[in-house]
Every structure is written in C-alpha cells, then in structure tokens.
Amino acid sequence: MSIQIILALAIFVAAYVFIATEKVSRVLVALVGASLMVIIGATDDHGIFFSEETGVDWNVIFLLLGMMIIVGILQQSGVFEFLAIWAAKRAKGRPFVIMVMLVVITAVLSAFLDNVTTVLLIAPVTLLICERLGISPVPFLIAEVMSSNIGGAATLIGDPPNIIIASRGGLTFNDFIVNMAPIVAVLLVVFIGLCWVLFRKQLRYNADRVERVMALNEREAIRDVPLLIKSLIVLGLVLAGFILHSVIHLEPAVVALLGAGLLVLLTRLETRKVFADVEWETLLFFAGLFIMVGSLVNLGVIEMVGKAATEAVGTNFFGAATGLLFGSAVFSGIVDNIPYVATLAPLTNDLVQAGGPDAQPLWWALALGADLGGNATAIGASANVVVLGIAARNGHPISFWTFTKYGLIVTAVTVALCLPYLWLRYF
Amino acid sequence: MRASELQHPLPVVGRDTDAVEAARLIAVGNQPGLVIADATGKPSAVVSAVDVLGLLVPAYVLDDLALAGVMDEKAAEEVWAHASERTIGDLLDDKAVRIYTLLTVDADATILEVAAQMADARAQVAMVAGGSDPQFITLPVVVEAILTFCAKRTDG
Numbered sequence: 001m002s003i004q005i006i007l008a009l010a011i012f013v014a015a016y017v018f019i020a021t022e023k024v025s026r027v028l029v030a031l032v033g034a035s036l037m038v039i040i041g042a043t044d045d046h047g048i049f050f051s052e053e054t055g056v057d058w059n060v061i062f063l064l065l066g067m068m069i070i071v072g073i074l075q076q077s078g079v080f081e082f083l084a085i086w087a088a089k090r091a092k093g094r095p096f097v098i099m100v101m102l103v104v105i106t107a108v109l110s111a112f113l114d115n116v117t118t119v120l121l122i123a124p125v126t127l128l129i130c131e132r133l134g135i136s137p138v139p140f141l142i143a144e145v146m147s148s149n150i151g152g153a154a155t156l157i158g159d160p161p162n163i164i165i166a167s168r169g170g171l172t173f174n175d176f177i178v179n180m181a182p183i184v185a186v187l188l189v190v191f192i193g194l195c196w197v198l199f200r201k202q203l204r205y206n207a208d209r210v211e212r213v214m215a216l217n218e219r220e221a222i223r224d225v226p227l228l229i230k231s232l233i234v235l236g237l238v239l240a241g242f243i244l245h246s247v248i249h250l251e252p253a254v255v256a257l258l259g260a261g262l263l264v265l266l267t268r269l270e271t272r273k274v275f276a277d278v279e280w281e282t283l284l285f286f287a288g289l290f291i292m293v294g295s296l297v298n299l300g301v302i303e304m305v306g307k308a309a310t311e312a313v314g315t316n317f318f319g320a321a322t323g324l325l326f327g328s329a330v331f332s333g334i335v336d337n338i339p340y341v342a343t344l345a346p347l348t349n350d351l352v353q354a355g356g357p358d359a360q361p362l363w364w365a366l367a368l369g370a371d372l373g374g375n376a377t378a379i380g381a382s383a384n385v386v387v388l389g390i391a392a393r394n395g396h397p398i399s400f401w402t403f404t405k406y407g408l409i410v411t412a413v414t415v416a417l418c419l420p421y422l423w424l425r426y427f
Numbered sequence: 428m429r430a431s432e433l434q435h436p437l438p439v440v441g442r443d444t445d446a447v448e449a450a451r452l453i454a455v456g457n458q459p460g461l462v463i464a465d466a467t468g469k470p471s472a473v474v475s476a477v478d479v480l481g482l483l484v485p486a487y488v489l490d491d492l493a494l495a496g497v498m499d500e501k502a503a504e505e506v507w508a509h510a511s512e513r514t515i516g517d518l519l520d521d522k523a524v525r526i527y528t529l530l531t532v533d534a535d536a537t538i539l540e541v542a543a544q545m546a547d548a549r550a551q552v553a554m555v556a557g558g559s560d561p562q563f564i565t566l567p568v569v570v571e572a573i574l575t576f577c578a579k580r581t582d583g
Contacts, residue, residue: 078493081491081493081494081497085497120490121491123487123490124487124488124490124491124494125487125491125494127485127487128485128487128488128494128497128498131485131487132502212502212505215499215501215502216497216498216502217496217497217499218497220493220496220497221493221494221496221497223493223496390486390487390490393486393490393517393521394485394486394487395486395512395513
C-alpha cells in the first residue's frame with residue numbers, strides 16, 4: 001500500500017470522524033478533506049470536474065438544486081399549512097386521528113420533498129394545533145419526523161441518499177416507485193400501529209378545546225392562489241418528466257432544472273425569493289464528499305475493497321443484502337447517511353456489476369437500511385436535528401434519549417420488516 | 428457637545444426578565460432596545476426592541492408566518508396570555524437573534540465620535556465609560572442632538 005493511499009485513507013477517516021462528531025461544520029470538513037485529497041495528488045481538476053466515476057456527481061447536485069428551487073417557491077403558497085389544519089379539523093380534534101393524518105401527510109410530502117423541508121413545514125402547524133388542543137406536541141413531532149424518514153425512502157427524490165444511489169446505480173424514478181414504494185406503504189401502516197402502542201397514553205382528548213381547533217381558518221394560510229396553482233402544475237410536470245424518463249430520455253437533474261426555470265419564469269418572483277431556500281452549504285457538502293470518495297476510487301481503494309467484498313459474497317446475494325440492510329441501518333443511526341451512502345454507492349456498484357441482475361436488490365437493501373436507519377437516534381438524520389431544535393425553541397425540549405428510545409424501536413421493527421420483503425421479492 | 432452631556436440611566440434586564448416586563452420597559456420608555464446584564468450584574472449586551480417584540484409572538488408563528496393568519500382575535504388573545512412564559516434568556520439562547528455586544532464610548536467623546544461608533548457597530552444603545560452608576564446613550568438622543576446642529580446651520 002503506497003504512502004499516498006495511506007494518506008488518502010487517513011484524510012477520509014478523519015473527515016468521517018469530524019462529520020460524525022459534528023464539532024466542526026460538515027461543509028468545512030468535506031471541503032478541507034477534498035482540498036487535502038488534491039494536495040496529496042489523489043485527484044486532479046479533470047478527475048473532479050469531468051470524470052463520471054471519480055468526480056463531482058453533477059446529476060445529484062443539480063437535481064437537488066432544481067428541487068430546492070421548486071419546493072422553496074411552492075412552500076410560499078401556504079398549501080402545507082392548509083392541509084395540516086384541514087386534517088386536524090376533519091379529525092374533530094381527536095389526538096390519535098390527528099396524529100395519523102399528520103403522519104400520512106408528512107410521509108406523502110416527504111416522498112416528493114426533502115425531509116428537512118417537510119418537517120420545517122409541518123412542525124410549526126403541529127405546534128399550533130397541539131397548543132389549541134392543550135396537549136403536548138412532543139409525540140406528534142417525533143411521529144412526524146419518523147414518518148418523514150420512512151416516506152422519503154419511497155422515491156428517487158424523497159431522500160438525498162436515494163438520489164446518490166439512483167445516479168451511481170443508473171436507477172430511474174420508476175425503479176424506486178416499483179421497488180421501494182410498496183414496502184414503504186407497508187411500513188407506514190405498521191408505523192401507525194407503533195404510534196398507537198408508543199404514544200397513546202400521551203394523547204389526551206379534551207372535548208372542551210376542540211372548538212379552538214375548529215375555529216382555525218385554514219383558508220387564510222393560502223397566501224397566493226395563483227402561485228399555488230402555478231407551483232402545483234410545474235411540480236406535476238416535473239414528476240411526469242421523472243416518470244416518463246424512458247420516453248423523453250431526460251435525466252432527473254435536467255427535468256428538475258427545467259421545472260425550476262419554468263416556475264421562475266411563470267411566477268416572476270424576485271431572485272432573492274427564488275434562491276432563499278436553496279441550501280448552498282448542502283450542495284457544497286455533497287461536492288466535497290464526491291471529491292473525497294472519488295479520490296479513493298481514483299487510487300483504486302474502492303476497487304480493492306469491492307474485489308474483496310465480491311469474493312466474500314460470492315453468489316450469496318441474500319446474505320450480502322442482509323448485511324447491507326442492517327449494517328447501513330446501524331451506521332446511519334450513528335453518522336449522517338449522506339456520506340455513508342456516498343462511500344458505499346461505488347462499492348455496491350462494483351458488487352452489482354460483478355453479480356449482474358441477481359445482485360441488483362443490493363441497491364434496495366442499501367437504500368432501505370440508510371433511509372430507515374436515520375430514525376434510530378436523535379442525530380441519525382438531519383430532519384431529526386431540525387425538529388429537536390424547533391421543539392426546544394417552542395418550550396417543548398425533546399432530549400436525545402427521549403427521541404432515541406422511540407427511534408430504536410421504530411428502526412428495529414421497520415428494518416426487520418424489510419428483510420422478508422427483500423427475501424420474498426428478490427431471492 | 429460631549430457624550431457625558433447626553434448620557435442618562437436605563438433599566439438593565441437579566442436572563443430571568445420575562446417577555447411582558449421587557450415589553451413594558453420598551454413601551455413606557457420608548458426604548459430602541461434593552462440593555463442586558465451578565466451573570467455578575469454588569470451591563471454587557473443589547474437586544475433590539477424588535478427582537479423583544481418577537482419574544483411576544485410564539486416561535487412557531489415566527490417559523491411560519493402563514494399561521495398568524497389562521498388564528499382569530501380570540502386565539503390571538505390566548506397567545507398573549509402565555510407571553511410571560513418566555514424570558515430574555517430565551518432570546519439570548521436563540522441563535523437566530525442577534526445580540527449586540529454593548530458598545531462603550533468615552534465620556535468626553537464628541538457627538539461625531541459617538542455617532543460614528545454607533546453607526547459602525549449598528550448599536551441602538553451605547554454605555555458611557557466611567558462613573559459609579561452605568562450611564563447610557565440611546566440612538567434617538569444622538570439623532571436629536573445631531574438634528575440640533577443641522578437646524579442651527581439651516582437657521583444660520
């Protein structure tokens with residue numbers, strides 16, 4: 001093993017540790033790590049900007065950018081607040097029915113929006129509804145963020161790891177719908193049952209306060225009807241573009257960018273508002289990660305590990321899928337699942353290339369493990385951290401262990417249920 | 428005109444001061460902000476009046492302004508009833524709120540020096556150095572003093 005490889009591995013591991021401990025900004029860590037890879041000669045400008053195998057995955061970056069612009073404009077319409085209040089009124093103030101409706105709304109939204117955006121939209125209105133009902137919002141917020149992580153697994157655009165997996169594995173939007181959505185639907189039903197078991201004692205029905213919820217006027221939440229109509233039309237066109245990939249032959253990133261451009265043109269919003277919700281730091285974080293992982297690919301480290309993994313797996317792809325599913329779930333509960341999947345994706349690609357169609361389910365095992373594992377702990381997913389922050393700011397702090405004790409149960413049950421799904425469907 | 432001629436005492440609040448009391452101090456004294464004392468009781472920071480206004484509004488409404496519209500007058504009254512549950516400490520802990528380090532100016536600083544330092548630091552309030560009891564200069568007082576000079580020049 002050359003000095004260069006040892007240095008590259010040391011940089012990579014150190015970056016992982018810094019990202020996991022969250023002592024330093026993850027963007028800073030990823031960019032410094034990428035810079036060090038360049039300095040030691042593990043990659044170069046051509047490798048970074050123009051290589052599909054070792055460079056920045058522009059499909060991922062621009063798909064995220066396009067969707068961030070579309071969702072940022074759509075959320076200004078107030079449609080999400082409308083839906084949540086409408087649901088609470090339809091439930092006539094019964095806490096568990098409200099929880100079920102909010103869980104389903106969150107999961108469905110998460111399949112099409114990123115999880116952090118979804119919880120940022122749903123958490124404030126949940127706090128309002130719970131304040132009106134005079135009940136603790138804590139069980140609701142925990143249930144929502146978990147359903148967001150579950151629902152996000154259903155589609156290519158629902159969770160950033162899925163975007164990386166789709167790009168590296170050459171998987172389409174329809175591949176995700178066909179392979180991931182069925183199990184996610186089952187998991188959602190099971191999760192609702194778990195909510196009853198875990199939270200029912202905290203959901204006190206107070207008939208006297210129901211009228212306070214019924215007095216909320218959800219129509220006032222819709223601030224701009226033309227904006228809402230234009231945004232929904234464009235979102236519908238973008239989803240149609242994803243689904244019709246085999247007909248129109250446009251990559252998801254191009255479809256999302258075209259949709260974002262069309263929406264900007266139709267709404268004529270100020271540039272400041274158009275880009276207000278673009279998370280530039282997240283995009284830079286992705287770029288830094290791709291450069292670091294690409295450097296390991298460039299030096300042959302991933303190929304070396306891939307060969308060892310291929311030999312170890314042989315033709316036992318169910319065993320490999322089981323290992324990937326549970327390993328990814330455990331790992332994603334401890335560190336951010338984005339760097340994890342960015343690292344595992346080229347490795348999984350090697351296994352799938354060597355194993356052919358029989359090894360294809362490994363992609364789904366990786367996606368399920370990484371997406372669902374985020375529920376395990378309070379720091380397992382970015383959305384969890386965001387919800388804990390909102391809860392604390394509103395005087396309802398949720399401790400790490402309060403979240404994690406529920407998270408471990410939900411993760412264990414949902415991930416365990418994926419195993420028979422993978423076995424029955426693919427092996 | 429020197430800083431010592433413009434100085435006056437101001438109420439100093441602490442972490443435990445509740446939102447209603449903080450708002451009352453701003454309303455009664457027409458203050459642009461409030462001076463906050465550190466753990467030892469020494470004035471150390473300034474929070475603007477608009478941030479104190481934000482303290483009166485539930486955080487979830489600030490996170491999602493559309494929610495302000497869905498509540499009727501009765502619901503809003505119930506919201507105000509809970510305003511005293513939040514404190515200046517909540518503002519200090521909120522990363523989204525900008526807490527200004529208290530600017531200190533010399534007692535013999537000219538009005539130009541005071542104005543320049545306050546504009547540079549974007550400070551609504553400055554503390555005047557020296558003296559046994561803390562004395563402060565507020566933005567309206569500085570602006571009023573400058574306008575006096577402007578008026579003299581116009582008259583002349």
